[in-house]
Amino acid sequence: MTDNARPINGPRDVMRLKRDDTTGLEAVAARFHSHAYDMHFHDEWLVGVTHAGVQDFFCRGRRRQSTPGRVILIEPGERHDGQAVAADGFAYNMLYMPQSLVRSAMGGNDAHIGFRETLADDGQLFHAVARACEAIFLEAPRLMIEDCRDQVTNHLGRHLARHLGQDVTEKGSAPHPVAARAMDYLRARFDEEFGLDELAEAVGAADRFQLSRGFRREYGTSPHACLVQLRLAEARRLLREKVAPAEAAALSGFADQSHMGRWFRRAYGMTPAAYRKGRTNVPEIAMKSR
Template identity: 45%
Template sequence: MSAHNWIDLAQDADTGIETLRAHFEGHAYDPHWHDSYLVGVTEQGVQQFNCRRTRHQSTPGKVFLLEPGDIHDGEAPTEGGFTYRMLYLDPQWLERELASLFENAPLNSQLSFARTLATDPFLAQATGQAFQALHGGELKIVRQTALDGLLERLTHHLHWRQRYCEDPRLPLVAQKAREYLHAHAQQDIGLQQLAEAAGVDRFRLTRAFKAAYGLAPHAYLVQLRLSIARRLLAGGEHPVTVATQLGFADQSHLGRWFVRAYGLTPAMYRRRCSNLPDRPAHDR
């Protein structure tokens, strides 16, 4: 991370919601995704990112809304960089909390954002208030009130969409390969092995996969492992253990990829989310 870039990350113990405030100049992070719903507000500068085959530019006051699995990157196209604050909302928590606001959720459905970038001053204000209450460790009643305000405003931007087992919009080949990667994420998977699982040759697989998900299979596998690593680290696992479990060559290899995707080291992320020391006492 350059001298001008900084990240302030915390996690709310009651809800598991991560709160992040950060500033980046130039390149911010490589394409990646999260298991969470992301709700963020740009405070300063121009926050440029690619998501769903579209380049977005978020300026001060705009709210960006990403669903779990949305591949996105980030950069500052203007001098002075950009500053933003963001909430990472656990999908199960969000659906459970919204159950009282949505009377009847359709069967086999999932919450979806109507658009990636929104101009909604009320949502921006609610996001900022929820961030401040959680990040600042306010009283529980204050945090819950702020979150209720955010949830109520989010309903204007959420809808239920069909949860596809097989998405008709994407090639079946790519979906089969993606399912195989998720089922064998910790193994040393070869491209030929993946192609055979999908029933095509390597070249057709790579073209179909990249067209469907915006990343080549090997890049998708790395991001999948990073997503799992993030979850394990937040649960208190040590970076060296996580690196071994997920098939990275070593801890430094995990660290390089983690920084490129999230802007901070695995040890720093673990410390901010779990409040545990970096190493076991007997390793010091």
């Protein structure tokens, strides 16, 4: 297992992260007063529980607030942020679940499943997530952690079965061709420098304005913001392989190490060096059309 505990912005902002390599689960335990996450997204299913305070986040077009006892449910690729709205802050656990676990819970296919709401009152799922996070942090015996994993997976599967409300047609619809080509271009050339006009011409958009409007409509963000996330994803991959931060910055398309560091801290609340020292789960580039 890997473990990483550190202050974020001040002495009252603390986050602890641990990965269980056997199950692939990663757990977060945090108390925030002043720290705020930028908008970001993950490649895993996120199932979180609020233990104290009010946990405020923006997702699916509006702000939402989780209070003690509630469960937060975020799908892969869903953009969201997070912050406190009161002086006493909030405390929470978050469990990052590989997509393969959710597929197994739903009979091997998660292509058309999703959460109707991002907040739920599900006591069984709440306690299963809290127990799983505790087991991971305590480095419990493997059998116990695997049992906790199965309990979360089973409760999550039942929750999904009860609350299936995803519009399958909307989920399965293809993104706008120009936006899709732009995404492919960004993925293939994230380490290169190019302007918006050049990108628009390369993907067959009428102009940069049409490109920007279409891209934001499909992916909920700008081409530049997506490019930064792609570069961060590559930087994280390199750092996990113990590549030095300066080299990781150059290989992932950032101007230099300090440039990468500024974006890294804004997105993940930690430095590249801290991530390299103890790998934790941070947002993945898993954009999907709305």
